[in-house]
Amino acid sequence: MILRLSDHRDGVELGPGDHIVYDVEADEAHAGAASVEGRALVWELTEKPAGNWLLRCDRVDFPPGGVAYLHTHPGPGLRVLLHGRIRIDTEGASHEYGPFEWWYETGPDPVFATASEVEDTAFVRVLVLPRGWEGKRTISYVDPADEAKPKLQRARIYLEHGV
Numbered sequence: 631m632i633l634r635l636s637d638h639r640d641g642v643e644l645g646p647g648d649h650i651v652y653d654v655e656a657d658e659a660h661a662g663a664a665s666v667e668g669r670a671l672v673w674e675l676t677e678k679p680a681g682n683w684l685l686r687c688d689r690v691d692f693p694p695g696g697v698a699y700l701h702t703h704p705g706p707g708l709r710v711l712l713h714g715r716i717r718i719d720t721e722g723a724s725h726e727y728g729p730f731e732w733w734y735e736t737g738p739d740p741v742f743a744t745a746s747e748v749e750d751t752a753f754v755r756v757l758v759l760p761r762g763w764e765g766k767r768t769i770s771y772v773d774p775a776d777e778a779k780p781k782l783q784r785a786r787i788y789l790e791h792g793v
Contacts, residue, residue: 661791692745707757714751
């Protein structure tokens with residue numbers, strides 16, 4: 631894993647570096663130097679990949695019963711559930727996560743995600759992506775027919791930081 635995640639319940643102050651700080655209360659992300667007084671999640675790049683890469687922080691929201699059909703991404707990432715519940719099926723295993731639990735996705739290994747049937751669900755993630763993916767949607771469906779199906783989840787990019 632080339633990212634390390636830490637949860638700072640009482641705030642954090644960091645200098646410059648290859649890390650992303652997510653301010654839970656303000657629902658905003660910062661690259662490099664940041665100061666957060668309340669709960670903060672920090673993703674730190676522990677191993678700089680060769681070439682031209684970026685760290686992307688984004689958030690994915692699901693309504694009750696939302697799914698992300700079997701898909702891959704062009705790079706690895708760590709996700710943290712903010713609220714709701716989510717089941718992640720990948721590599722022959724199934725795990726359910728609750729608020730502030732985290733999981734790692736490799737990128738190329740297909741994942742199927744199922745959100746809570748009874749409440750909104752959201753997670754924030756940091757992905758390590760080749761620079762060519764800057765500003766682009768990263769989800770790629772394993773079955774091309776899934777691309778045409780209605781999508782209930784919504785992703786929004788907070789920031790991208792070159793490394």
